[in-house]
Amino acid sequence: MSKPWALRGFHMRFSDHNDVGNLKRVIQDALVPLGVNVLILECNTGFQFSSHPEVSGGTLTRADARELSALCKQHGIRLIPLLECLGHQGWGGGRNSLLRAYPEFDETPHVPDDAKWPDFYCPSWCPSHPDVNPLVFDLMDELIDAFEADALHVGMDEVFAIADDHCPRCAGKNKAELFAKAVNEYYEHLVGRQKVQMLMWADRLIDAKGMGYSQWDGDVYGIWPAVDMIPKDIILCDWHYDPLEEYPSVGHLLDKGFEVWPSCWNHPQASLNFFEDAVKQAETHKALDRMPGMLVTGWNATGENLVAALFGEGDLGEDQGNIRGIADTLKAVMERLNRSGSPVS
Ligand SMILES: [Zn+2]
Numbered sequence: 001m002s003k004p005w006a007l008r009g010f011h012m013r014f015s016d017h018n019d020v021g022n023l024k025r026v027i028q029d030a031l032v033p034l035g036v037n038v039l040i041l042e043c044n045t046g047f048q049f050s051s052h053p054e055v056s057g058g059t060l061t062r063a064d065a066r067e068l069s070a071l072c073k074q075h076g077i078r079l080i081p082l083l084e085c086l087g088h089q090g091w092g093g094g095r096n097s098l099l100r101a102y103p104e105f106d107e108t109p110h111v112p113d114d115a116k117w118p119d120f121y122c123p124s125w126c127p128s129h130p131d132v133n134p135l136v137f138d139l140m141d142e143l144i145d146a147f148e149a150d151a152l153h154v155g156m157d158e159v160f161a162i163a164d165d166h167c168p169r170c171a172g173k174n175k176a177e178l179f180a181k182a183v184n185e186y187y188e189h190l191v192g193r194q195k196v197q198m199l200m201w202a203d204r205l206i207d208a209k210g211m212g213y214s215q216w217d218g219d220v221y222g223i224w225p226a227v228d229m230i231p232k233d234i235i236l237c238d239w240h241y242d243p244l245e246e247y248p249s250v251g252h253l254l255d256k257g258f259e260v261w262p263s264c265w266n267h268p269q270a271s272l273n274f275f276e277d278a279v280k281q282a283e284t285h286k287a288l289d290r291m292p293g294m295l296v297t298g299w300n301a302t303g304e305n306l307v308a309a310l311f312g313e314g315d316l317g318e319d320q321g322n323i324r325g326i327a328d329t330l331k332a333v334m335e336r337l338n339r340s341g342s343p344v345s
Contacts, residue, residue, distance in 0.1 A: 006037075006292045006293060007037070007038050007261060007292040007293040007294075007295070008035055008036050008037050008038065008293050008294070008334055008337050008338075009036065009037075009038035009039070009040060009261070009263075009293065009294065009295035009296065010031060010036045010038070010039055010040070010295070010296050010298060010330060011039075011040040011041075011042065011082070011263070011295055011296070011297045011298055011299075012040075012041065012042065012297075012298030012299065012301040012302070012306075013041075013042040013044070013046075013298075013299060013300070013301075014041045014042065014043060014046075014060065014302075014303075015043050015044065015045075015046020015047060015057075015058030015059065015060045016046075016058065016059055016060065016302065016303075017059035017060055017061055017064055018059065019302055019303040019304055020060075020064045020067065020068065020303070021303070022302070022303025022304045022306070022307050023068065023303035023306075024067075024068070024071055024303075025303070025307055025311075026303055026306045026307060026310065027039070027068075027071055027072065027075065027077065028071070028075070029310075029311065030306070030310045030311075030330075031075075031077065032075045032077070034330065034331060034334040034335075034338075035334050035337065035338045036077060036330075036334060037076060037077055037078060038077065038078045038080060038295070039072060039077050039078070039079050039080070040080045040081075040082050040153055040199075040295070041068070041079065041080070041081055041082065041147070042081075042082035042084065042153075042155070043058070043060060043081050043082065043083065043143060044058075044082070044083060044084045044096070044155075045057045045058065045096055045097045045098050045139075046058025046059070046060055047060045047061075047065070047081075047139075047142070047143060047146070048060060048061050048062070049138075049139055049142050050062070050142065051138040051139070051141075051142050052101075052135060052138055052139065054101040055097050055098045055101045055102070055135070055139070056097060057096060057097030057098075062142075062146045065081075065143075065146035065147045066146065066147075066148070068147070069146075069147050069148045069149075073148075078150070078151070079147050079148075079149060080147075080149055080151045080152065080153055080199065081143040081144070081146075081147045081149055081152060081153070082152070082153035082154075082155055083136075083139055083140055083143055083152065083153075083154060083155065084154075084155035084156075084157075085136065085154040085155050085156050085182070085186060086124050086125060086127060086155075086156050086159050086162070086179075086182050087122055087124045087155075087156065087157065087158055087159035087160065087161065087162075088122045088124075088155065088157065088158060088159075089106075089122065089123045089124060089125050090122060090123045091122055092114070092115050092116045092117065092120060092121075092122070093111050093112050093113045093114055093115030093116070093120060093123070094113060095113070095123055096123075098125070098135075099123055099125065102131075102132075102135070104129065104131075105125040105126055105129050105131075105132050105135075106123060106125070106126070107123065107124040107125060107126045107161050107162065107164050107167055107170065108120070108123060108124070108161050108164050108166065108167075109166075110166050111123070120161075121158070121160040121161070122158065122160065122161065123161060124159055124160075124161040124162055126167055126169060126170060127162070127170070127178055127179075127181060127182040127185075128167070128169035128170050128173075128178070129169060133185055133189075136186075137189050140152055140154075140186075140189065140190065140194075141194065144194060144196060149196065150196050150197060151196050151197035151198065151199060152190055152196055152197075152198060152199070153198075153199040153200065153237070154183075154186050154190075154198060154199070154200050155200065155201060156179075156182075156183070156200045156201055156204060157201035157203050157204070157239070158201075158203060158204075158216060159179065159204055159223065160221065162175050162178060162179060162221070162223065163175045163178050174222075175221055175222045175223045176222060176223050176224065176225040176226040176229065177226070177229065179204060179223045179226040180226035180229035180230050183200070183226065183229075183230045183234070184229070184230060184231070186198065187230070187231050187234060191231070191233070191234075197233075197235065198233075198234045198235070199234065199235040199236075199237055199261075200234055200235075200236065200237065201236075201237050201239060201263075202236035202237060202238040202239070202249065202253060202260070203216065203217050203218055203219065203238075203239065204219045204223045204224065204226065205219070205223075205224055205226060205227040205230075205236065205253070206218040206219060206224055206227075206238075206249045206252075206253075207219065207224045208220050208224075211248045211249055211252070212244070212248070213240070213249070214242070217239060217240050217241070217242075218249070227253070227256060228256070232256065232257040232258055233259070234258065235258075235259045235260075235261055236253055236258045236259065236260050236261065237261045237263045237295055238250055238253060238260050238261065238262055238263060239262075239263035239264070239265070239295075239297060240262075240263075240264070240274055241264065241265040241266070241267065241270065242267075242270060243267065243269065243270040243273060244270075244274075246277055247262070247274055247277050247278060247281070248281075250262060250277070250278045250281045250282065250291065251281035251282075251284060251285045254281070254282060254285045254287040254290055254291065255285055255287075258290070259290045259291075259292060260278075260282075260290060260291055261291075261292060261293065261294070261295050262274055262275060262278040262291070262294050262295070263294070263295040263296075263297055264294065264295070264296055264297065264329060264333065265296070265297050265299065265325075265326065265329065266322040266325030266326045266328075266329055267325060267329065268325070268328050268329045268331075268332040268333075271294070271296070271329050271332065271333050272332060272333065272336055275294050275333065275336060278291055278294075279291070293337055294333050294336075294337060296326070296329055296330045296333050296334075297326075298326050298330075299321065299326075300320075300321030300323070301321065301323055301326050305319075305321070305323045306323065306326075306327065308323070309323045309324045309326070309327035310327050
């Protein structure tokens with residue numbers, strides 16, 4: 001259980017050794033003064049794994065991780081690595097370095113490399129392949145050790161490719177049960193064996209149609225009943241980026257017994273509205289102690305472009321990733337969380 005506003009988080013993808021200096025600057029000169037106390041670094045296969053160099057597709061080293069860990073510890077920031085599990089193993093038909101090294105793990109090997117949305121979204125690994133978890137657990141363990149972390153975020157958002165009709169192991173299986181099986185296996189490894197906390201994105205556990213969400217921040221493929229098949233002490237990062245009238249998933253997931261961490265992106269006012277609605281729902285559902293603050297997601301933010309957006313140094317160019325929006329949201333949300341007194345304004 002967390003006290004209200006105990007988690008003031010920022011998330012970004014990060015796998016570039018040459019950007020560590022910029023990220024350290026961002027931590028020291030922006031995240032610390034803004035009051036951020038959780039930094040989620042989405043490394044995925046961009047880390048240089050010594051256990052499996054064949055899956056490494058980036059330049060971030062163990063020494064970089066230790067350097068960032070030390071800096072964060074010094075400033076009271078909890079550093080949590082993220083390894084995207086199951087889905088998002090590439091974009092469109094393009095496979096990431098893990099599936100290129102282990103094509104036998106591909107859930108949809110028949111999909112051509114140049115496939116694009118809306119024909120195909122992203123490749124997944126096959127959760128039923130007997131050799132996939134031993135590899136994934138090695139990657140998880142190495143990230144936890146490198147970052148000296150007490151938690152791991154397993155991603156698991158936007159899984160569209162699951163129980164594919166062409167997969168000899170998964171065809172015909174129940175998608176919710178298959179998704180829950182993967183969640184439970186990661187949980188057993190992380191929480192059961194490694195004694196660390198587990199976080200994941202919440203979108204696949206939400207009935208998009210029933211709650212008025214899109215197929216991105218909710219599920220339309222029949223995965224969502226998995227919400228009743230997984231442990232309640234997984235922290236669910238419930239992300240919604242568009243301005244909406246209400247965000248009923250917060251109350252719903254709190255009612256299920258989870259800790260729910262509302263997560264926003266690059267739209268300051270939508271983020272603040274989401275937060276106020278989440279507070280209202282947590283109060284209505286008498287679960288304010290399980291709605292611990294807010295997570296600002298940075299996605300395409302890098303150390304370099306954040307230095308440009310936050311400090312005006314360097315050139316953001318066309319800012320296609322809306323890094324200015326991310327920087328503005330980060331400031332607005334942290335100012336809101338830092339406001340003293342009652343959590344409700
Ligand atoms: Zn499969």
